[in-house]
Amino acid sequence: MAAPKVAVVGAGVIGLSTALCITETCPSCSVTVLSDQFSPNTTSDVAAGMLIPHTYPGTPIHVQKQWFKETFTYLFAISNSAEASEAGIHLVSGWQVFKNSPKEELPFWSDVVLGFRVMSKAELQKFPQHQLGHAFTTLKCDCPPYLLWLEKRLKATGVQIYTRKVSDLWELHGEYNVVVNCTGIGACQLVGDEKLFPVRGQVLKVHAPWVKTFIRDGDGLTYIYPGIHRVTLGGTREKENWSLTPDPGTTKDIFDRCCSLEPSLRGAQDIKVKVGLRPSRQHVRLQKEVLSQGGVKLPVVHNYGHGAGGFSVHRGTAKEAARLVGECISALQGSSSRAKL
Amino acid sequence: MRVVVIGAGVIGLSTALCIHEQYHGLVPSLEIEVFADRYTPHTTSDGAAGLWQPYLSDHGNLQETLWNKETFDYLLGHLGSAAAKEMGLFLISGYNLFTQPVPDPSWKNIVLGFRNLTPKELELFPGYSYGWFNTALMLECRTYLPWLTNRLTERGVKFFHKKVESFQEVSGDGANVVINCTGMRAGDLQPDPELQPGRGQIIKVLAPWVKHFIITHDMKSGIYNSPYVIPGSEFTVLGGIYQHGNWNEEISAQDHNTIWENCCRLLPALQKAKIVQEWSGLRPARPCVRLERETLRHGHSQAEVIHNYGHGGFGITIHWGCAMAAARLFGSILQEKKLASPPQPRL
Numbered sequence: 001m002a003a004p005k006v007a008v009v010g011a012g013v014i015g016l017s018t019a020l021c022i023t024e025t026c027p028s029c030s031v032t033v034l035s036d037q038f039s040p041n042t043t044s045d046v047a048a049g050m051l052i053p054h055t056y057p058g059t060p061i062h063v064q065k066q067w068f069k070e071t072f073t074y075l076f077a078i079s080n081s082a083e084a085s086e087a088g089i090h091l092v093s094g095w096q097v098f099k100n101s102p103k104e105e106l107p108f109w110s111d112v113v114l115g116f117r118v119m120s121k122a123e124l125q126k127f128p129q130h131q132l133g134h135a136f137t138t139l140k141c142d143c144p145p146y147l148l149w150l151e152k153r154l155k156a157t158g159v160q161i162y163t164r165k166v167s168d169l170w171e172l173h174g175e176y177n178v179v180v181n182c183t184g185i186g187a188c189q190l191v192g193d194e195k196l197f198p199v200r201g202q203v204l205k206v207h208a209p210w211v212k213t214f215i216r217d218g219d220g221l222t223y224i225y226p227g228i229h230r231v232t233l234g235g236t237r238e239k240e241n242w243s244l245t246p247d248p249g250t251t252k253d254i255f256d257r258c259c260s261l262e263p264s265l266r267g268a269q270d271i272k273v274k275v276g277l278r279p280s281r282q283h284v285r286l287q288k289e290v291l292s293q294g295g296v297k298l299p300v301v302h303n304y305g306h307g308a309g310g311f312s313v314h315r316g317t318a319k320e321a322a323r324l325v326g327e328c329i330s331a332l333q334g335s336s337s338r339a340k341l
Numbered sequence: 342m343r344v345v346v347i348g349a350g351v352i353g354l355s356t357a358l359c360i361h362e363q364y365h366g367l368v369p370s371l372e373i374e375v376f377a378d379r380y381t382p383h384t385t386s387d388g389a390a391g392l393w394q395p396y397l398s399d400h401g402n403l404q405e406t407l408w409n410k411e412t413f414d415y416l417l418g419h420l421g422s423a424a425a426k427e428m429g430l431f432l433i434s435g436y437n438l439f440t441q442p443v444p445d446p447s448w449k450n451i452v453l454g455f456r457n458l459t460p461k462e463l464e465l466f467p468g469y470s471y472g473w474f475n476t477a478l479m480l481e482c483r484t485y486l487p488w489l490t491n492r493l494t495e496r497g498v499k500f501f502h503k504k505v506e507s508f509q510e511v512s513g514d515g516a517n518v519v520i521n522c523t524g525m526r527a528g529d530l531q532p533d534p535e536l537q538p539g540r541g542q543i544i545k546v547l548a549p550w551v552k553h554f555i556i557t558h559d560m561k562s563g564i565y566n567s568p569y570v571i572p573g574s575e576f577t578v579l580g581g582i583y584q585h586g587n588w589n590e591e592i593s594a595q596d597h598n599t600i601w602e603n604c605c606r607l608l609p610a611l612q613k614a615k616i617v618q619e620w621s622g623l624r625p626a627r628p629c630v631r632l633e634r635e636t637l638r639h640g641h642s643q644a645e646v647i648h649n650y651g652h653g654g655f656g657i658t659i660h661w662g663c664a665m666a667a668a669r670l671f672g673s674i675l676q677e678k679k680l681a682s683p684p685q686p687r688l
Contacts, residue, residue, distance in 0.1 A: 080465055084610035090550040091465075093434040093476075114462050115474055123453050123476070126421070135454055137434075137462070137474075142550075210431040210574040212552045213476070228550045267426035 003030045004329045005175065009166050009190075010182030010304070011035035012044040013141070016150035017314045018182050018303050021322035023157045026329065032176070033154065036165035039147035043184055046203060046276030047311060048225035048232035049088075049141035051075065052096075052216065053109050054309030058283030061108050067316025069112050074315045075139045085228075088145025092226060093137040094214030095119060097130040097261075102218055113138045127261065130217075140214075141311050142227045166190065170291060173298040178328045180301045180321060184279040187304045193285065196305055198277035200241035202250045204233040204258075206268040215261050220308075222257040224265070230272075233258040233265070237308070239280075246273040281305030286317055288324050299328035342370050344671075345511040347530070348522030349377035349500070351386040351482055351660045352649055354489035356520055359664035360671050361496050368675065375493070376511065378504035381486035385524055386656060388543065388622040390571035390578035391429070391481040392554055393658045396564050399447040402629055406447045408662025413451050415661045416478050429484025431574065434476040435554030436462075438469035443560070445473075452477045466607065469557065477554075480657050481573055505530070508637055512644030518674055519646045520667060524625040527650045533631070536651055539624035540587040541565065541580060542596040544604075546614035548577040555607060557581070565654055568603035576617060579604040583654070585626065592619050627651030632663055634670050645674050 006029050008019040019033050039045055053068045055061075079089045097119070110116040119133035127133065151161060166172065169190065172179050187193050208231045216223040225232040233254055251273050259265045285305045291298040303321040306313065346357045357373050365371050381387055393413055399406045419425055420432065436458065449455040458472040466472070490500070505511055508530055511519055521527060528536055551572040559567040565583035572578075581603055582596050597619065605611045627650075635646045649667045652659055 080609070082609040082612050085548070085550050085613045088550075090552060092552050093474075115456070115459055117454075117456065120454055209549065210426065210429075210479075212431065212433045212572065226552060263421045263423070264425045264431065266423060 003028050004177045004332065005030045005032070006178045006180060006325060007172050007176040008033045008180040008182055009035065009169070010184060010186070011038045011147070011161070012042040012182070012184055013143070013147065013310055013314045014184065014303055014306060014318065015182035016147055016154065017318040018180055018321045019154055019159055020150060021315075021318040022180070022325050023154070023159060025322045025326055029329070031154075031159045033159060033161045034164045034166055036163065038163070039144040039151075042147065043276045043279065044147060044310065045143045046201065046274045047143065048203070048223070048227065048234070049143055049146065049311045050214065050225050051113070051139045051141075051312050053312040054307055055108075056281075056283045056307070056309070064313065065108050065112070067313035067320075068109050069316070070319060071313055071315035072112050072139065075141065079139055083149070086145065087149040088142035088228060090140055090142070090228065091137055092140050092214050093135070094216070095123065095133050095135050096216045096218055097124070097127045097133040098218035099130050101132050110134070110136070140225065140227060145228070169300055170293060170298065173291075173296060177332055178299045178301065178325055180303060180325060182303050184304055184306075185277045187279065187285075187302075191302075193305075196279060196281050196285075197240055198242055199280045199307060200236060200238040200243065200275065200277055201234065202236045202246060202254065202273065202275050204251060204254055205230040205272045205274060206233060206265070207270045208265055208268040210264065211262065217261065222254075222261060224258050224262050231268070242277065244275050244277070246275055278307045279305055280307035284313070284317055286320055286324075288328060299332065301325050301328060342368050342372065342518075343516045344371065344373045344518045344520065345516040346373060346375045346520040346522060347377065347505050347511070348524060348650075349375050349380050349486075350384040350522065350524055351486065351656055352524065352652060352663065353377065353520070353522035354486060354493065355660045355664040356522055356649055356667045357498060358489055358492055359661070359668045360520070361493070361498060363668050364671065364675065365496065373493075373498045374501060375498060376501045376503050376505050378502070380500070380502065381490070382483050384482070384486065385622045385625070386482040386486060388541070388620045389482060389657055390543070390573060390580070391479045391485075391657055392433070392571050393478040393480065394556070395446070395448050395655050395658050397443070397446050397558065405630060405659060408659045408666065409448060409655070410451045411662035411665060412659055413478065416480060420478070424488075427484070428488045429479075429481035429574070431479050432476055433479045433554055433572070434474065436466070436472055436474055436556070438466050438472040438555065438557045439560070440469060440471070441560070442471045443558075449475075466555075479573065482657065508644060508646060509639045512637065513639065513642065516644065517678075518671060519644055521646055521648045522650060524650050524652070524656075525623045527625070527631075527648070536625060536627050537586055538588050539565075539626035539653055540582065540584040540589065540621065541624055541654070542582040542593060542600065542621040543578050543580040543619070544597065544600050544616055545576040545578055545618040545620070546611065546616050548572070548611060548614040550610065551577050551608065557607065568600065568607050570604055570608055570611070577614070579611070583624070588623065590621050590623060592621050624654045625651055625656075626653040630659065630663060632666050634674070647671060
């Protein structure tokens, strides 16, 4: 087979990182990224990009930990290099505080992040309503910079990137040998996945450059994540809510909740409100599927449904998806050589 | 009762505020005036990054450790208030790096969450094999000094832009108490061979992705002669120069190169940072802070002087503890002059 042609549909953090992994594992492949939205208009752009994993109920913990570890290691190396500022990757330290003691004493990722420990009494004095806390250092991927950096890396390896709305994966069968589906919440319509549902998140991105430390309430609803230029204040987790319109009442509620954790935020300026729909699922759909119509086959690798944890596991799932693409290509090459007999 | 404070850096302004807060109620005639030839943003304090961190060792100077603690606790108490942002005060975490194990510092229990660095964290800093992580505070003088000035102005304190040439100049003019917060130039008013410049130079850059302070230490070359990176609310300060006995306030190209190369080696991403300003200043270094009373006699008159200078590279770190101590000395002066009595115990 001549250079296998792979189409990656979707240009959020999953699509772009998957495309990059494919170029790394399959240098002879011709990779094209197709998407109707690019940074700064993807779901990834709304997210703070904090490396704090979300637990998927349907995936074994050791697999999730492996994905997180691979992602953390990859980004750690970038944060330590001259490219860090361009890639938008930086270390940030802070606290996760709990009003009620969490079920597990230690989260599964406590030995992957840096310097994880239980907060001291003196540190907890800053949070009178909270009983217990964890202090640690982790990484943050700021978007748009990270997505733009991925696009730049892709273009440097010869990947073509096109704005195109794909309404049906089958429409790609003539042009591409393998299709990779990284469409996030778009997979609901694109492949009719009824197990995929939105969890609406509204956030505020504010100018408060004196905030250097992250604070997250263990209930996951209130968080303060300092980025390069803006601090992300969150948030909401509204299941099955498809609205992308910011809600003013929610804005005030988020702001008040964050100010109660960090009073200095009252002085925050230039509040921008954003909404994203977390593409949520019991487990990430990371698998091969062969579509067929009238004797013609189209191998598809699905890599979507990362919900609240996309950034935390993106590189790990991208590598697995690239491996599956490799399997698809081997299968195609095997069958094409059989066809020659 | 007329009090003249000489010096408008962090020491002068905070001492003035502390004294006014404590005594204006007890002494209705209290009038405080500040005399200085340099005001913010041209004071030595303005050049400091603003990180609360004492030197590694207090050399048995327990008094200074207590003043440091008093300052930290005072600032920490203000963190949750609406004033924090206007004071230029915020929390910051970061790293102290060493090439060999060192004893824990005197301030390990003053800061928050003090711990040793893990091996994985040390991977971030090749060449360093040992270190600490802790959460401390930043107090940026370019914001704090104007805040202090506003608080003082509200209280009716007056400011004069004037270089005071002698204590007699202000005491002869009717000042009952003179507070000497002249920092590096205290020697102009009264020779003090123990006061020496600790020349520093810094480069201010735009590097908003840096969220931690990183202070390296070279036990052989001494404090602040090893690169450091301190992120502020707007700019990040790169430094690592401490030249004892050097009075030159001009920017040195050689020092610039030393700072830039060393800091970029420490944090490669800094290579892309844009330089916005360079500054050089003289830390008013002394074996210990001079914080004491002195009665100066000139002819038939006498004036009480409270000295509060010689805070080296830890002025911001120690300022409030010293201001409180100076205020206590002021109180003893008032008692002697029978202008105020200590509160009587209620029986």
